[in-house]
Amino acid sequence: MTIDTSKVSIKTSLASCFGRNFQELEGANSFLEELSKHAQEIHINENCYIFKEKDPSDFIYIPISGVIMLERSTSKGSRHVFAFLFTGNLLGLSEFSFYTFSARALSNGTVVKINKQLIQSIFERYPAIAKRFHEFTNHVLNYILDQLFIMGQKSAHQRLAHFLLDMSNRIGHGTSKFYLPMSRQDIADYLGMSLETASRGFSSLKKKGMISIQNNYRITILDEEALHHFADD
């Protein structure tokens, strides 16, 4: 008897993605069991698309490692970045037939690809699982509303400060030192400003003594309280 270690690893890494006490939900084990049977683990290379805008949305994806960026291109050749996804985020939960944005890997990494019909059939058999996923969607909705609020009310440099605090939480899990996996252009397109304004924002926060920058991508938050205060006006 052999153990397929790759499948086992899917199961354990997924369980931690579905939130606190997931294993206690009715159907959780069957769900994980079916996932480890039918879900595919896919390696993705930096800058490759996982799916594109208008592709049929037949799968959901869960990043296991690496960073993913959600983007939509504009009529004028520029683009908007909706979000950066890390390990444990979910991707493609929408129940629409087509994606309304593209998903691109910012770094090499691994995602688990799950057929939506499989998810749907689990939902029908185990309402508790469906409810948990519904809660995820609600979380996302809340997060996006916060982002909308920031976009509507805050200045460019404040938005950048918000962004850095958010990244500190999500990448560094609250530590003050972290590594940004995206370029200045990516950040600018996420925050709705030009690359140059984003760059000036970094310089300004640095000059104010709130952050320090090593090597462009390695950031240290020197004065979190001041940064918070600045971000929130």
Next chain:
Amino acid sequence: MTIDTSKVSIKTSLASCFGRNFQELEGANSFLEELSKHAQEIHINENCYIFKEKDPSDFIYIPISGVIMLERSTSKGSRHVFAFLFTGNLLGLSEFSFYTFSARALSNGTVVKINKQLIQSIFERYPAIAKRFHEFTNHVLNYILDQLFIMGQKSAHQRLAHFLLDMSNRIGHGTSKFYLPMSRQDIADYLGMSLETASRGFSSLKKKGMISIQNNYRITILDEEALHHFADD
């Protein structure tokens, strides 16, 4: 034997809010039946709050008549407007314990107030109903993503053009003449600009021959194609 006409009217007006073929879903009739027994119909006056930020979110609300505005105030005394809701929209679906924004009536009107526990118990008994509501949340999420895209990528006057086209669809159901139920300030706070910029936007679109304005609130779209083209860059 008497008929409680107000209850009957709740049932019929609600059924149309839950989307196409709602009546065919398993549990739809029980759901509507329980709603007409337990849901309250509430009259709300212009400018009154239905709930406020940080209130416990124990109810969901469905506007039957009138217009509702969702807003969040900023630390500096200004505010952001997240959305305008009309008949048939749903409000308070979030599964969080507290509202993250306030809901205020823009005009006199009526809403149906439904206890969330009631909804929850229906969801547990009838997965098809839960699924339908989940689809609603997804719709909202998509709508907000579009709004985020517009906020990030479009100029102030373009955002106003988008707004007018959206209102034309939602208020006038696609007709070119409609009545705006909100002030210039409300619009400005929704689109993330100053009152004056919003006003200049109206004047500019008028001068370009895309719209005409009667009495500040009554708008006619004169050249929808041009307006679309301008809005989308």
Next chain:
DNA sequence: TATCCCCATTGACATTTATCAAGCAACCAA
């Protein structure tokens, strides 16, 4: 090591948008 390339930064200037202030039109109350 030297060179190239990619990206970030910085500067100068143009454009957009905010702010402050004045004027105007509709509406209401006396």
Next chain:
DNA sequence: TTGGTTGCTTGATAAATGTCAATGGGGATA
């Protein structure tokens, strides 16, 4: 009618942000 109030528009100016262009630094490669 008159006067006052409220909300919208318009103008002048300031501040924020975008655009174009030049500079600079780190990493890859020959």
